Amino acid sequence: MVVLGIESTAHTASVGVVGDGAEILGLSSDMYHPPSGGIHPREAANHHVDLLPGLVEAALEQSGVNPRSLEAVAFAQGPGLGPCLRAGATVARVLALSWDRPLVAVNHCVAHVEIARVLSGLDDAILLYASGGNTQVISYGAGRYRVLGETLDVGIGNFLDKLWIALGGTFPGGPAIEAAARDRTNLLPLPYSVHGMDVAFSGILTAALELARRGADRADIAYSVETTAYAMLTEVTERALAHLGRQDVVLGGGVACNERLRAMVRTMVEARGGRSFAPPKRLCVDNGAMIAWTGLLGVRAGMRVDVERSAVRPRQRTDLVDVPWRDPSGR
Numbered sequence: 001m002v003v004l005g006i007e008s009t010a011h012t013a014s015v016g017v018v019g020d021g022a023e024i025l026g027l028s029s030d031m032y033h034p035p036s037g038g039i040h041p042r043e044a045a046n047h048h049v050d051l052l053p054g055l056v057e058a059a060l061e062q063s064g065v066n067p068r069s070l071e072a073v074a075f076a077q078g079p080g081l082g083p084c085l086r087a088g089a090t091v092a093r094v095l096a097l098s099w100d101r102p103l104v105a106v107n108h109c110v111a112h113v114e115i116a117r118v119l120s121g122l123d124d125a126i127l128l129y130a131s132g133g134n135t136q137v138i139s140y141g142a143g144r145y146r147v148l149g150e151t152l153d154v155g156i157g158n159f160l161d162k163l164w165i166a167l168g169g170t171f172p173g174g175p176a177i178e179a180a181a182r183d184r185t186n187l188l189p190l191p192y193s194v195h196g197m198d199v200a201f202s203g204i205l206t207a208a209l210e211l212a213r214r215g216a217d218r219a220d221i222a223y224s225v226e227t228t229a230y231a232m233l234t235e236v237t238e239r240a241l242a243h244l245g246r247q248d249v250v251l252g253g254g255v256a257c258n259e260r261l262r263a264m265v266r267t268m269v270e271a272r273g274g275r276s277f278a279p280p281k282r283l284c285v286d287n288g289a290m291i292a293w294t295g296l297l298g299v300r301a302g303m304r305v306d307v308e309r310s311a312v313r314p315r316q317r318t319d320l321v322d323v324p325w326r327d328p329s330g331r
Contacts, residue, residue, distance in 0.1 A: 001071045003299060004059070004095070005292025006052065008088025009080025009108045010132055011039050011172075013048040015055040016288030017063035017070075018296060022118045024289045026062030027282070028055040038161055038171055045083035052091045059288065067099045072304075074295020077105035078316030079133065085312035093307050104295040105305045108286075109134055109318040112252035113145055114297060115290035120277035122248045128237045128265060129318075131253030131286075132157030132172075135233070136318060137197065137240045143328035147319045148243070149197025149236045156229060157255045159201035163225060166209055167218050177222040178258050184223035188216060192228060197239060199232045230261045234268050247274030257281045297325040 002025065007014040014029035032047040034040055060067065075092035078085060096103040113127050126148075127138040135151040154162070157174055164173030190207050193200040208221050237249055249269050255261065262278050269276040283289060301324040 001296060001299070002063070002065055002069060003072050003074055003104070003292045003296040004056070004070050005074040005106070005288045005290070005295050006088045006092045007076050007108070007286050007288045007291045008048045008052070008084050009076050009078070009286060010084055011044055012286040013051045013055060013088070014286060014288035015052065015059040016290070016292040017059050017065055018289050018292035020296075022115065022293045025065060026059035027287060027289045028058035028062065029287055030055060034171055037165060039081070041081040041083045044081065045087045048084055048087035052088065056091070056095065067095070070099065070101050072102040072104050072295055072299045073099070074104040074106050074291050074298070076108045076111065076291050077310070078108065078313035080108055080314055082312065082314045085314060089310060089312050093310060097307065102299065102304045103307060103310055104298045104303055105310055106291050106294045106298065107316055107318065107321040109136070110145060110321055110323060111290040111294040113138060114294045115283055116250045116252040116277070116279050118293065119279050119283070120250045122250055122275065122277060124246060125248035125250045125277070126237060126240045126244070126246050127250045127252055128233060128256070129252045130156045130233060130255035130261065132161065134253065135199065137236055138318060139240065139244060139246070140323070140326060143322055143324070143326070145318050145321070145323060147317070148240045149199070152195065152198050152200040153202045156201065156233070157253070159205055159229070160225070160255070163205055163208055167212055167221070174255055174258065177226060178260065180219040181223035181226045181260070184219050186217070186220045186223065187227055188220055188224040190224055190228045192232060194232050194235055197236050199236060201229065204228060226258070226260050230258070230264050233261065234264045237265060238268050238272070241272060241274070247272060249274065249276045251276070251278040252284060254285045256284045301325040
């Protein structure tokens with residue numbers, strides 16, 4: 001069974017072709033880089049419209065798969081930026097109709113979970129999902145992925161982008177902050193905003209910009225932000241492990257590319273006798289392979305969506321999506 005998947009939730013347009021066992025047969029991506037500031041949804045959508053046809057051709061060429069041999073075409077239905085989601089969904093509908101293939105709607109967050117789960121082999125792990133627009137601690141239970149804790153304001157990735165742009169940098173902020181923070185040790189005081197199982201980043205942003213206004217070194221600010229924010233994420237993840245009696249953690253989302261976050265979570269998990277896993281970085285960031293793989297799981301479970309009912313859902317939550325390919329009686 002082979003499925004083609006289209007990712008277009010935010011800045012990245014990506015097409016993946018995936019077979020059984022999450023074998024990635026083809027993957028082609030292109031990221032929108034705004035000339036200044038953060039992501040402009042309409043401009044990003046125009047980028048996706050221009051690039052997606054070529055990305056489809058490239059992914060199929062890599063895979064060597066004839067479109068007529070595909071089992072289905074999957075697309076990211078939500079959550080995400082409305083114009084960007086619509087760009088990908090439109091391409092997916094056209095392909096499904098022209099190739100006479102079923103159309104499968106995929107939740108972007110669940111796709112991050114599923115690609116990390118299959119690659120890790122850890123079925124009973126807690127997932128720390130850290131990306132631009134989403135920050136959640138997730139566990140499976142009774143037919144759905146349950147959100148145990150999440151950000152109360154902005155996603156960790158968007159927070160890093162806003163901070164770095166305000167400090168004079170360019171989008172995306174996460175990789176630049178990681179590079180600036182590397183080898184630094186001067187920890188500046190910042191708010192530690194953990195509220196039970198939830199976290200908040202807006203107060204850290206305000207405090208970090210105030211440090212900059214007072215002349216603090218930008219690299220020291222980057223180090224202090226990483227250390228504080230990732231300690232918060234590690235704490236709520238550990239609390240989820242303790243609450244559910246679990247041992248293992250899987251990371252997902254673009255911010256899970258960060259080596260400091262990976263190391264902090266790994267240290268915490270290993271101290272508890274567990275295992276941690278982060279996918280290869282090209283599969284942590286938004287990508288069409290995770291959409292294709294989750295679409296394949298959906299096809300196996302009988303999921304289909306009519307073109308007329310395939311509207312995008314920019315605010316679709318992780319915990320409101322059924323996952324019929326998993327045992328509902330399991331954890």
